[in-house]
């Protein structure tokens with residue numbers, strides 16, 4: 205009997221094959237860039253096409269699906285608490301590892317390290333910007349934070365008008381269902397997309413770029429791994445009595461996808477699918493996951509902690525405990541304001557460096573390897589969203605226990 209490979213196995217094979225081909229193409233990265241990357245971009249565009257209508261429809265449906273305003277408050281509150289606490293823990297873990305492993309020791313600054321410091325909005329502006337003055341413009345611009353605010357308000361209002369809002373409710377339900385279907389169809393191409401996306405990354409960022417900053421890479425990857433095991437594994441076991449092994453197995457396709465695309469927003473459809481396979485009902489996943497993909501970035505926060513410490517150390521400055529507390533606060537906030545797109549975390553790192561008076565030129569050191577760090581942190585970002593969805597569902601006693609296939613890992 206011929207066994208059909210499931211999607212996650214295919215994606216994993218595509219990733220490994222892509223890395224292998226990328227290594228072979230290191231001598232001529234322009235081939236990878238010119239001929240292979242467009243296929244990856246094509247796939248990425250397909251995914252991007254889904255994101256705005258999917259988030260809008262699923263969050264509107266998710267919000268009125270919660271049934272009453274009290275429940276929106278309760279689930280919203282629990283979700284935000286989990287997001288904030290785990291994010292703050294991530295920065296602390298990043299700083300701790302950076303301290304212990306002396307991440308910047310023995311590295312001297314190359315003379316040409318100059319950065320083009322990007323304009324970043326002030327904290328107050330970020331807060332004010334959350335409310336869209338024109339929700340349609342927010343949709344057109346793809347401003348996720350604004351779309352989320354509008355979707356939650358619209359969902360709650362549809363719920364409040366009851367019977368009168370029925371046609372609108374059914375309209376959004378139909379749109380959400382259609383978007384799920386479209387996601388499923390596009391995902392069939394995911395292995396090819398992953399293959400084409402990873403090749404240029406490996407071919408361009410060969411070992412040469414990675415070696416000098418190997419320690420930063422090791423610390424960020426180690427931190428991400430520890431965070432996943434300790435925080436997600438631990439909270440899943442304690443608060444949801446959910447097998448961490450089963451969780452990591454089911455989240456794998458979404459995390460590999462986030463790893464290759466370095467975009468939480470692009471991985472969103474897959475994260476939702478994974479969380480449903482974990483037994484999270486749609487009413488909860490369609491609320492928690494889009495929210496998480498936009499504001500919950502543990503990997504980004506951890507990376508900002510490590511990088512701030514690294515930059516301080518290579519410039520011969522030592523971060524005091526007080527400064528490290530400032531890093532924890534600003535990195536937590538900065539990660540909330542980070543968009544779920546490639547490279548956004550590096551820009552927001554500016555905010556953290558400024559808060560503790562570190563030289564912005566330090567960004568240039570990180571920029572060369574940022575993509576490699578971005579892949580790991582994005583992978584963790586979306587894993588945190590999925591873990592939160594399972595925990596919220598369990599706390600609401602709405603986790604649907606799915607039968608585990610024979611040979612699978614029991615819950």
Ligand code: ASP
Pocket residue numbers: 466467468469501503504542543544545546547548549550578581582585
């Ligand atoms: N690429 C990350 C994400 O989409 C954000 C970041 O750059 O840290 O989750």
